[in-house]
């Protein structure tokens with residue numbers, strides 16, 4: 001039900017902290033949250049209400065949205081809030097959305113894997129994405145519902161079937177893995193957490209979560225054992241919360257925070273703010289061109305003999321043979337993969353490569369591929385059944 005608590009933008013407080021804008025120049029942006037009455041949905045609705053880049057906030061769920069919308073709508077910030085409940089109101093909730101955030105679906109209980117949620121959440125995501133294709137085909141989609149490694153491929157297939165797929169606009173939200181990696185690293189390295197950066201790549205489940213502590217900044221001299229322990233804790237971060245909540249769900253507050261950071265990054269990108277980079281699970285092509293020369297020294301391309309020699313060495317199993325070449329340009333051979341992504345006016349501006357990996361990370365990368373591949377294929381199969 002549409003909330004009666006709609007407000008005129010003019011009467012609301014001026015946006016605070018919208019870096020890079022004057023208050024007059026902040027574009028109108030509509031954000032829809034699907035699953036807005038849930039454990040993640042409610043605090044996420046609150047955080048998006050606090051975001052000065054949002055001018056309209058649509059809160060959709062199958063139950064309880066009038067109350068959430070009335071409550072959040074009393075906060076004196078820029079955006080108008082409207083609540084929508086039930087399938088009949090889904091179209092209205094989605095119309096004109098710039099960003100759609102999806103935390104709809106069931107969470108884990110102790111002993112479950114994220115994949116155990118597939119049977120329920122796959123159908124929910126499929127239906128919601130069909131509606132997105134119909135009512136806001138140009139929106140950026142932030143997929144939070146688990147298993148992300150499968151729900152993102154499901155969304156892609158639904159959009160492909162509807163003829164609306166734009167790989168630059170579909171994101172699996174893996175920001176919580178980054179948030180955790182930063183927190184755990186700062187604790188161990190004894191550095192200011194606000195200054196920490198750690199890329200997390202791969203996917204969003206167990207060993208598919210691969211934090212790259214070798215690239216963490218500020219640099220710290222941690223022992224191999226410490227890096228292993230930090231990696232394991234990041235991979236098991238979700239389970240740590242599920243167990244602590246003892247049957248009452250999974251991460252909601254930290255997820256809402258992480259989801260709000262990612263949605264904010266998408267809005268900044270849409271608004272033309274430069275150099276917005278976050279890790280996300282996306283269709284994994286390094287540039288928008290399917291073929292691209294990578295690595296630094298292109299001169300070697302001119303020298304056919306050197307390049308052919310490198311190919312022969314590779315075939316013969318010689319390790320560490322690296323040359324520049326014009327190749328099909330993906331981060332890995334997997335069609336979806338989490339890595340650093342530059343966000344812009346069209347969504348994904350650039351999928352950044354993995355950068356140099358330590359031997360431990362390289363090993364982790366090889367280990368995660370079969371599981372991630374299977375989860376992607378499971379999603380694709382479900383969407384096309």
Ligand SMILES: NC(=O)c1ccc[n+]([C@@H]2O[C@H](COP(=O)([O-])OP(=O)(O)OC[C@H]3O[C@@H](n4cnc5c(N)ncnc54)[C@H](O)[C@@H]3O)[C@@H](O)[C@H]2O)c1
Pocket residue numbers: 034035036037038039040041060061062063103104105106107108117121124127128143144145146147148173174175176177204249250251252255
């Ligand atoms: N990507 C991540 O890092 C991450 C982190 C935490 C949780 N999650 C996932 O997010 C999802 C939600 O978690 P939660 O703790 O908020 O669960 P929750 O049960 O508290 O809330 C889910 C909400 O979704 C709603 N819902 C169910 N079917 C719906 C539909 N068809 N349309 C709209 N809304 C619908 C429910 O009514 C409920 O309000 C879970 O799948 C969880 O595993 C992902």
Ligand SMILES: O=C(O)C[C@H](O)C(=O)O
Pocket residue numbers: 107108114146176237238239241242250251255
């Ligand atoms: O662990 C979960 O099931 C929820 C989420 O994926 C998380 O990482 O916290």
